[in-house]
Every structure is written in structure tokens, then in C-alpha cells.
Amino acid sequence: MHDQVLVELLVIFSLSVAxxxxxxxxxxxxxLGFLITGVVxxxxxxxxxxxxxxxxxxxxIGVMLLLFTIGLELSLSKLMEMKRAVFLGGGLQVGLTTAxxxxxxxxxxxxxxxxxxxxxxxALSSTAIVLKVLQQRGETGATYGSVSVxxxxxxxxxxxxxLLLIPLLAGTSAHPLQEIGLFIFKSGIIGLVLWxxxxxxxxxxxxxxxxxxxxxxxxxxxxxxxLGVAWLTAMAGxxxxxxxxxxxxxxxxxxxxxxxxxxxxPFRDIFTSLFFVSVGMLLDASxxxxxxxxxxxxxxxxxxxxxxxxxGSALFAGAGFAASIAVxxxxxxxGEFSFVLAKAGIAEGLLSASSYQFFLxxxxxxxxxxxxxxxRAGWSGRSLAQLKLFRRxxxxxxxxxxxxxxxxxxxxxxxxxxNGQAAKQLARRHExxxxxxxxNPETVRRERNRGTSIQFGDATQASVLRHAGIMHAKAMLITxxxxxxxxxxxxxxxxxxxxxxxxxxxxxxSEVAELLSLGADHVVSMQLEASVALCCKVFNAFNVxxxxxxxxxxxxxxxxxxxxxxxxxxxxxxxx
Numbered sequence: 001m002h003d004q005v006l007v008e009l010l011v012i013f014s015l016s017v018a019x020x021x022x023x024x025x026x027x028x029x030x031x032l033g034f035l036i037t038g039v040v041x042x043x044x045x046x047x048x049x050x051x052x053x054x055x056x057x058x059x060x061i062g063v064m065l066l067l068f069t070i071g072l073e074l075s076l077s078k079l080m081e082m083k084r085a086v087f088l089g090g091g092l093q094v095g096l097t098t099a100x101x102x103x104x105x106x107x108x109x110x111x112x113x114x115x116x117x118x119x120x121x122x123a124l125s126s127t128a129i130v131l132k133v134l135q136q137r138g139e140t141g142a143t144y145g146s147v148s149v150x151x152x153x154x155x156x157x158x159x160x161x162x163l164l165l166i167p168l169l170a171g172t173s174a175h176p177l178q179e180i181g182l183f184i185f186k187s188g189i190i191g192l193v194l195w196x197x198x199x200x201x202x203x204x205x206x207x208x209x210x211x212x213x214x215x216x217x218x219x220x221x222x223x224x225x226x227l228g229v230a231w232l233t234a235m236a237g238x239x240x241x242x243x244x245x246x247x248x249x250x251x252x253x254x255x256x257x258x259x260x261x262x263x264x265x266p267f268r269d270i271f272t273s274l275f276f277v278s279v280g281m282l283l284d285a286s287x288x289x290x291x292x293x294x295x296x297x298x299x300x301x302x303x304x305x306x307x308x309x310x311x312g313s314a315l316f317a318g319a320g321f322a323a324s325i326a327v328x329x330x331x332x333x334x335g336e337f338s339f340v341l342a343k344a345g346i347a348e349g350l351l352s353a354s355s356y357q358f359f360l361x362x363x364x365x366x367x368x369x370x371x372x373x374x375x376r377a378g379w380s381g382r383s384l385a386q387l388k389l390f391r392r393x394x395x396x397x398x399x400x401x402x403x404x405x406x407x408x409x410x411x412x413x414x415x416x417x418x419n420g421q422a423a424k425q426l427a428r429r430h431e432x433x434x435x436x437x438x439x440n441p442e443t444v445r446r447e448r449n450r451g452t453s454i455q456f457g458d459a460t461q462a463s464v465l466r467h468a469g470i471m472h473a474k475a476m477l478i479t480x481x482x483x484x485x486x487x488x489x490x491x492x493x494x495x496x497x498x499x500x501x502x503x504x505x506x507x508x509x510s511e512v513a514e515l516l517s518l519g520a521d522h523v524v525s526m527q528l529e530a531s532v533a534l535c536c537k538v539f540n541a542f543n544v545x546x547x548x549x550x551x552x553x554x555x556x557x558x559x560x561x562x563x564x565x566x567x568x569x570x571x572x573x574x575x576x
Contacts, residue, residue, distance in 0.1 A: 008049045012277055015041055015048070029371030031129055034273050035364055038280020045285060063275055063336060064244040065268035066128050067156060068226050070149075071248020072261045073140075085147045089317035090154020093331070096309045097123040101302075113169040117350045120162045121342060121359060122302055124335040126367055127152045128272050133374040134330075144326035144378060147319045151310070151331060159337045160242050163344055170348035203254040210256060210441040210456070218256075219263045225251060226264075241337070255444050255456045258468075262461035276367075279339055283364055287357045295358065299365040303373075307332040322385035326377035333370035334363035407433050409474040414459045414489060416443055419479035419505065424452065435468045460488040465496060475501040478520075483511055487518060494519030528557060 016037045023033035041048040102119030106112055130148055131140070139145045202225060209221045226247040233243030251260050288295060311328035319327060342359055345351045351359070410433035413420050420436060427434040436454040438444050444456045457464035459478075470476075476493060478486050486504055493502060504520045506512055512523045532553050539549055 011048050012037065012041060012274070016273065016277065029368070031132075031276055031371060032368045034276035035280040035283075035368065038277040039283055039285055040280075041277070042281030042283070044281075044283065049281065060240065060275075061271045063128075063241050063272070063340070064226070064230060065264060066131075066272050066336075067241045067245035068248040069261055069264055069268050070127065070131070070153070070156070071245045071250075072252050072257050072264070073248075082146065082150050085150025085314075085317055085319070086154050089147055089313050089319070089327075090151040090158075092313035092316060093151050093310050094123045094155060094158055096313065097306055100305060100309065104301075113171070114350055117166070117169055117341075117345055118359075120165075121338045121345075121363075122306070122334065124155050124159070124338045124341070125152060125306070125331040126333050126335040126370060127156060128275070128336055129333065129367060129370045130330050130374055133371055137375065137378075139378060142323075142378060143319060144314075144323040144330065144381060147314050147317065147323060147327045148330040150317075151313070151327070155335065156245060156337065157242070159340065162341055166341070166344050166348050166350065170345075170350050202250050206251070206254050206256050207441050207445065213439075215263075215458075218259070222251065222260045222263060241340075255448065256441070258455055258457045258464050259461070261467070262458065262463040265463055275336060279336070279360075279364065282339075283360045284357050287354075288361045291358065291361070295361045295365060298358075299362045299369075302334065302362060302366055303332040303369065322381035324381070325384050326381035329373045329377040329380060332373055333366040338363060407435065407469050408472045410434055410469060410472070412437070412465075412468055412470060412473045412476040414476065414478045415480035416440070416447065416454065417479055417481075420477070423477050423479070435473075437464065437468055460485055460492060462492055462496060465493060470496050470500070473497065473500055475503065478502070478504040480505070481507060483507060486511075487515065490515055490518045490520050532556060 016034060019037045019040075020030045020033035022028075023030050039045050043049075098116070098119035100119075101122035102115045102117075105118040106115035110118065130152060134140045134145045134148065140149060206218075206221065209217055226244055229247035229250065230240045230243030233246065234240050251257055307328040309328075310331045311324045314324035314327040315321065339360075342351060342356060346353075346356055411423070411427055413423050413427075413434055413436045416424070416436050416438040420438075424434060424436060426432075434453055436447070436452065437457050437459045438447075438454055439456065439458055441456060444454055447454045455464075455468060457467070459465060459468075459480075470493060478489055480486060483506065486506070490502055490504055493500060501522075502520045503522045503524070504515050506515060506523050506525045506527075508527045509525045512525055515523045535556070536549065536553060544552075
């Protein structure tokens with residue numbers, strides 16, 4: 001049995017590699033490749049996979065990790081800062097879309113309870129697709145990115161009440177008022193636990209764990225917290241995904257959230273791809289082919305309706321005309337949690353088999369179009385805002401950035417030893433904005449209490465660097481003594497920002513050439529500079545003229561750097 005699951009996972013990932021590779025060659029969104037993989041490998045395709053339940057389980061883990069990372073990026077305090085985009089923009093978008101989509105379904109002769117359920121399905125958008133594209137383009141901090149994330153958060157939160165309403169809509173709930181009251185009570189208890197955990201328990205626990213300087217222990221602890229909170233919410237009758245989101249919010253209140261995000265990110269991407277594969281497996285390709293015209297028309301209607309209503313909601317929330325247009329394009333597709341609702345609806349008899357297949361086909365078609373729509377959203381909003389017809393509307397109040405207060409042209413300091421402290425002192429003296437990345441939790445906590453702009457995180461991780469604003473920094477100073485980590489940081493940073501000035505420390509002269517080849521602009525050898533300083537002091541005693549001494553020491557620097565023989569087997573010299 002276990003061997004069979006392993007073989008089928010191998011088939012899925014192997015097919016995914018081939019299909020996604022072709023998608024990249026033809027410039028098609030990779031998410032569409034995962035959907036195609038599911039259609040081909042599923043029971044309605046080549047039937048290469050029979051253990052769909054196991055794949056569904058892994059896909060559910062993917063959704064949990066997705067919501068977990070969203071919570072890590074937000075935190076409770078940031079969630080409250082962007083409450084206008086979340087509650088006003090999100091509430092309007094979900095309410096209007098549910099009402100209009102449900103009204104159209106009722107007009108098409110669906111019973112009122114089924115029509116409202118269809119409205120639920122259409123109202124939700126894809127958090128996975130939108131966030132992935134926005135993060136790849138570095139636009140989660142843009143105005144339209146902020147509002148899009150805020151509305152997506154509301155959608156993810158509203159899934160829980162929607163799931164609770166399904167038995168009521170189906171007429172299978174024996175005591176509806178009692179169940180609603182119980183849900184409100186459970187939500188209150190969970191809110192108190194969340195507040196206490198975020199403010200007291202989790203931060204202290206993670207601080208003690210990080211002090212051990214063991215990356216594996218840290219990752220295991222983050223996973224245990226995420227799974228534990230998800231399990232508690234499931235025991236309370238709520239969803240696992242909501243629990244994972246709440247766990248992310250709890251950890252985000254600590255100073256270790258950026259490192260936790262970087263540690264979880266690879267797992268999230270793997271399992272989320274499985275989610276899209278599992279969605280593709282559910283689709284009957286023959287049904288899609290036989291009803292292609294109707295499906296295409298309904299998909300176009302869904303995209304148009306959601307785009308217009310989301311535009312209006314974002315505009316009312318104060319996003320401005322250009323940003324609101326972009327938000328409408330970003331959230332025009334059907335989301336992954338709609339599939340979770342649809343499965344529950346089938347179990348309760350709210351959807352027939354044919355209606356479910358129709359919904360799947362429409363949803364997958366909108367999701368396939370989503371990456372291109374999201375990718376062009378910012379440009380489309382700005383272009384339309386320049387038209388004379390809309391120029392007067394192209395104003396609005398920008399919402400709070402949900403991910404960070406962005407710095408521009410700042411200094412990023414890696415490590416807070418003697419060199420890092422000196423750089424911070426000079427940056428403050430000359431009023432240069434800066435951010436420090438440090439892996440010693442005690443240092444981070446102490447300096448934060450002193451008002452220092454410092455974050456906990458491993459600078460070899462690209463996501464940690466992005467959180468520190470690497471895309472908008474002007475210069476980076478690497479002060480850590482670890483030669484391997486320094487090489488990794490230089491290579492990663494140069495890939496992320498080609499224009500950044502990188503100044504790095506090296507212990508030995510033999511390390512200078514490699515760091516320069518990796519992209520560092522300047523490398524200072526501690527070995528060489530110490531030797532130069534010693535020579536300067538001793539030859540002053542012999543009354544060597546300062547001008548001549550300065551010239552000679554510069555020659556020493558140049559000769560030692562440019563004539564140093566670099567070999568992987570050579571040992572660093574200890575003297576000049």
C-alpha cells in the first residue's frame with residue numbers, strides 16, 4: 001500500500017516536471033501545468049493514480065501551509081492596521097459577489113438554498129495564485145497588492161461560517177440556532193487563546209529554542225506549533241486551514257517570523273502544487289469538451305462580474321481608481337477554498353454530480369487565466385488611470401502596507417558584531433535608514449528594546465532578504481566571519497538585486513577573489529587590513545614619510561590581492 005502511494009507520487013511529480021517545463025517553454029503559467037497534470041494522471045484521464053484520497057490529504061496539507069505562511073507575513077497587529085481593506089473591502093466584495101451570483105443562479109431556476117451556495121462558491125478567489133504571482137513580481141507591498149491581500153484574508157476567514165451554514169442550507173441541521181451560538185462561543189475562546197499565545201507563550205518558547213542555535217530544532221518547533229493550533233481548532237469544530245492561519249498569526253507576533261517563513265516556504269510550494277494537481281484529477285475532460293461553449297461563457301461571466309464588483313469594493317475601501325482596477329483583475333478567478341466548500345456541498349446534497357463537474361470546469365478555466373490577469377493588473381490599472389475619462393477618479397487613500405513599512409535606499413547590515421555596531425552608529429549619525437539582520441536571538445531582543453532597527457533571520461535565505469527590503473536597498477554590508485555563509489549571501493543578493501552595492505568582509509586574502517567573482521563590489525580582508533595597520537604603526541617609528549608610507553601600503557594591498565594564488569587546497573597565510 002505504502003509502495004503504491006510512493007509510486008503514484010513519483011508519477012505525479014515526474015509528470016509535473018515535464019508539463020511545467022513545457023509550460024515555461026511556451027510561457028504558460030506553471031499553475032496551469034499542475035492542473036493539466038491532474039487531468040492527465042487522474043481517473044478521467046490516463047488513470048495513472050488510483051490513491052486519490054492520499055493525494056487529497058497532501059493537498060489539504062498544502063492549503064494549511066499556504067494559510068500558515070499568510071499568517072506569518074501578517075501578524076495580528078498588521079491585520080488590525082489594514083482593517084479597512086480586510087473588513088470593508090473584503091466584506092463588500094464577498095457580500096456583493098454572493099448576492100449577484102446567487103441572484104443569477106436563482107434566476108436560472110436553481111432553488112434559493114442552492115443559489116446562495118453557488119454565490120458562496122463564486123465569491124472566493126485563489127489566495128495561492130494571487131500571492132504567488134504578486135510575490136514573484138515583488139508587488140505585495142504595492143497599493144493594489146495590499147488591498148488584494150486584505151480582501152483575500154477576509155475570504156479565507158469567511159470560509160468557516162460558510163462551511164457552518166452548509167448544513168443549514170441543506171436542511172440537515174437539527175438545531176441551527178444552537179450550532180450558531182456554539183460557533184460564536186468557540187470563536188471567542190479561540191480568540192482569547194490566540195491573544196494569550198501570541199503575547200505570552202509562543203514568543204517565549206521560540207526565544208528559548210532559537211538560543212540553542214539548531215536550525216532543525218527551530219523548524220520542528222514551528223511545524224509543531226502550526227499543526228498543534230490547527231488540531232485544536234479542528235477539535236473545536238472549525239477548519240484545519242483556519243487553525244494554520246491562526247498559528248501563523250501567533251508566530252508572526254514574535255521576532256522570529258521571517259525566519260519561520262523562510263523555513264516553511266519550500267514545503268508550502270511542494271504541497272500547494274499537489275493541491276492543484278488534485279483539483280485537476282477531479283475534472284472530467286469529456287464533460288469539459290461536451291460543454292465547452294457553455295463553460296467558456298459562464299467563465300467569462302464569472303471573471304467579468306467579479307472584476308467589476310471587486311473594483312467597486314476596493315474603490316469604496318479607498319484604494320484609488322488605478323489600484324482598484326488592478327485589484328479587480330487580481331481577484332477575478334475562483335479560489336481553492338471554493339473546492340473545499342463544493343466537496344462539503346456534494347456531501348450535503350447541495351450540488352449534483354453534473355453541477356459539480358460544471359463548477360470544476362468553470363473554476364479551472366478562471367484559474368488558468370488568473371496568472372496572466374494578475375501579472376498585468378498593475379500595468380492595466382495605471383494605463384486606464386491615464387485616460388482622460390478616468391483621470392478624475394484616479395485618486396484615493398492608500399491603505400496600510402500589510403507586509404512591512406517599506407524603506408527605500410537603505411543600508412542592510414548583516415551581522416551585529418563590532419563591525420555591524422560601528423556601521424549602525426555611523427548610519428544613525430548621518431541619518432541613513434538601515435536594517436540589521438542577526439541570528440543571535442538575545443542580541444535581537446536586546447537591541448529591539450533599545451530602538452534598533454533589527455530583525456532575526458538568516459541572510460542566506462532569499463525570503464528573509466526580501467522581508468528586509470533587499471529589492472529597495474542601496475547598499476549591503478556583510479560583517480559575519482563565516483566564509484561559506486558570506487559567499488552564499490553575496491550570490492543570493494546579487495541575483496535578487498543587480499544594482500545593489502555589496503561590501504563584504506573576508507577573513508583571509510585568499511577569499512577575496514571568489515567574493516568579487518560572485519558579485520561583491522568591495523571586499524575587505526581582515527587578515528590584510530590587520531597587517532597593513534601593524535606595518536603602519538611600526539614604520540611610523542622609523543620616521544617614514546606619511547605620503548610614501550601610504551603609497552607603499554596601498555601597493556602592498558594591491559599586490560597581495562591580485563597576486564594571491566587561489567586554490568581549493570591552499571591554506572590561508574597568517575602573515576604578510
